[in-house]
Amino acid sequence: MDSISVATITPLGHQALRTPRTRDEHLARVLSREDFLLFDGAMGTQLQARGLAAGEIPELLCLTNPQEITEIHAAYVAAGSEVVTTNTFGANRTKLAGHATVEQIFGAAVSCARASGARYVAADIGPTGALLQPMGTLSFDDAYELFAEQVRAADAAGADLFIIETMADLAEAKAALLAAKENSDLPAFVTMTFDEDGRTFLGTTPEVAAATLSALGADVVGINCSLGPADVAPLVRRMMAWASCPVMAQANAGLPHVHDGQTLYSIKPGEYCEAVRGMLDFGVTVIGGCCGTSPDFIAGEKALLEGREVAPRDLCADFAVASAQQLVSIPAGHVGVIGERINPTGKKRLKEALRSGNHDYVMGEAISQTDAGAQILDVNAGLPEIDERATLVRLVSELQGVTTLPLQIDSSDPAAIEAAVRLYPGKPIINSTNGKQESLDAVLPIARHYGCAIVCLTLDEQGIPATAEGRLAVARRIVAACDEIGIPRQDVVVDCLAMAASTDQTAPRAILEAMRLVKRELSGVRCVLGVSNISFGLPFRPLINATFLSAAFAAGLDLAIVNPMNERLMDVVNSWRVLSGEDENAQVYVGAYAGRSDAPAAAASAPAFDTSTSEGIAKTLDSMADTLQKIASQVSGAPAPAAVAQDATPQVTASDDGPESQIRDLVLAGRKGPIPEAVKLILADTDPAHDSMYVINQVLIPALDEVGARFEKGTFFLPQLMASAEAAKAGFTVLRESASTSDVPSKGKIALATVKGDIHDIGKNIVRMLLENYGYDVIDLGRDVDPQAFTDVVVEQHIELAGLSALMTTTVPAMAETIELLHDQAPWCKVIVGGAVLNPEYAEMVGADFYAKDANESARIAGEVLG
């Protein structure tokens, strides 16, 4: 878990549709894909060739050697560049490090560029140099601020456009693009850099970059740097279908090598231009060069453009959304599955998880839905007693750690929606808006501004229309509003709202008819449906859901919001894909279903308990006894006592070979598999003393204590300690599921963190795991945690024990600072410290109450302090 800062943003309100301010008609034509634009080549390698030392801040030359910078620009203009790029790649507040202000550099850099006589001056904005959260430590807001300062400075200095370039992180590119759009009306071009494997260093594909950034309002998207042009060409090509704006390419002149002390690049202008010609053929309209290119390359490209017409491009009109790593498109006629499980409505364990802030359960739901075949995951954190916005933002961040599926941001609070979609690196769906004017006014501008797809519910101030025509009328109004604000039709997803058949049997037909009408009357939009409402109030709901889902697909449903773990529903999806032709040659279907049949698998199916007659009850009890015997033999590896099979009342007595000692052995062996059944066996026995507390205090904790003792003696090493803790956790999970929470009291709260400046979290995670398995509530604040933020949580929740970890000598002072704040503001709280750079003496020096040399020691100390 990592600390996430929640965006501080102002509500959008109505933003007028923005047309970028273009210097002249030619630039406007370029932006509407009617004309070419020729950039310049490299600045950095030109400066190095003139003696700039590696590591010097090249932007300072705009102030100290403006003549030289202008000469480089002028050489490009002479070669044919229409655009020159300012020498401001790293000109942000952090990298300038006080040597000059951002305003000074941009002011001087734009002047140098202007003096070259270029038609347009592009203000260059490169990456911050730091990695954004959650993998790095820079917050989205801080990155945004760095970029916004550059944008304002460049605009004030008189630049004509922005070129945001060499981005490897989609989140960072998004922060820069938003900073450009929200602080200036000049056109913003955005290019990312890709590795040999066709992804950026952070794993983004060309399709994802093109779809996300163009939806977000980039005026031009493309690729720069990366590789030589022959290797860049196929990557740029993959962008073409997904970028609704012009596409650009500025490749390197191959790779550098040293010859006679000179750094040279492998590709010559002729070869370079041949590859660029290929890109022009498939529709690239903005070209130039990156590392290693020179005016000779630009002259060659200028010759390529002479007399050339812009090549036609086919844009893909499929519904498409994206995470940072994966684009999911649903072509017309195909169907998609949106996993509905991450929504607390009616789900006790999910509510508990969201309230406690321990999101392990949510992560598990995301993983199982991903494995079950969901293509998009719905995320809803709507619980009245929690901070929905903060929780949603944290969930969205954490979910990206466990799944690459795009997310559907589900909330009725526009502020929560905006906070989540603003930070989301990718193109999400918003769930939802509806026909109420208030909702349209609040949500559509968010969808437009952040380039999201949007679910539109067919209800308005008058409620949900009963008829298909009524729903169409609402849909028509919403779609008109989307058209007006500029949300493309393929991003508009209409939900005709499934209603319970048990209360109104005309409802299902009305819903199906409404979908048919929407698809016929409102061309280009898609239909989505939360399917399971249809069966509300009826027994055996999955059957009704499945039948309705088939009918809905036939009526034109594109996206089904369902539980993908329900096999019956996924059977409908998989078989429909055969019938609709989506699953070509039924390849997927045959792979998954060959050999399956409907023949009753008596042994495997759950027994049907008939309790309506005394005979039925007797049979049921027999069957239960049988089941228990099977479980017992699985656990002990030996046949269960014969008495069990004879007697209708199941009895399992604890003995030396009983489940208690089995559990102990399993925990010591670190084998979690059979533990849940063994725990259930104890709970199922007739001794009333054998409750959850008995299992914890008499079975699990003594086993863990034995594990700890062995670790202490060195007969166990770390992975064995952890495997045992994992096995015990499997037992705790059963107890938590079977008992009401009040039966398993918490042994106390412990706050954990890796201190500010440190990003090593493995040791802390081991401690967390062990403490949780001893029954403590662990509040894990993550890594790189601000001293005051940590103290605030300790104070708010009156936490009595805190654990701090540091792995670098340089971060020990942050540990001392945190402890000082704790002593000052939370004097009741004891502090344990640990980590590779601490020992008992250092622990005392930084003011800690305890030093723990390992995770096991932390658990022992927690026992001492909290009991």
Next chain:
Amino acid sequence: MPHGLRIAREALAIGSVSRSEVLRYLGYQGQPLSPELDRRIDDTVARCIRIARSRMCMASYAVREIGAQGVALEGCTLRLTGHDIVEHLADASEVMLFATTLGAGIDRELRRLSLTDALEQVIFDAAATALVERATDAAEARARAYAAEANAYTSWRFSPGYGDLPLGAQGDFLAALDATRQLGITLTPSDLMVPTKSVTALVGIHPTAQPGLVSSCSICSLSDFCTIRQTGRTCRG
């Protein structure tokens, strides 16, 4: 006389890591291993190798000046300060800087495991540490080959944060290699590298053979806290 070397970016094909090294990072001292744990370690190492995209970059710089306070290089702003590096590079004519990384995929997997499986995270982390060490060995071997070609010798490899060479040198170190652009290595404000499984190191190019090729514990800033030496080994084997 050496002729200069620059490798902007190169993939390293590391197909295996030493199992005993992975176990050493896990604190193993000869305890009996269950078949489950045994298999798990093998599987995790294999997955780590599959996910990693091992890359390196390398650049040589001529030594301009070695003073009492530090070492200055030609054509780059990196200044290597501290008593230990001055001693280390005493008669070096040139230094070879290099950086290796396993890429962000490893960090993404570590993050996934931190949210789902703490034990697996620990094993994966140990595997990745062993792997980036192997990658760095491979890079170092290139530097040694470069020196040998010119009848010169390398000293053992030295990294920022080791001895009294400050971690604060990381920024200029990465800039001298253009490693942010070439390998995607970034720094946190506290000078830690992300992707986390990344290494920066240098070797001196010397006219004479150097006493050893392995670093020593005596100047290691972590020697006070070291738990590995108590087991009779060092972190280098």
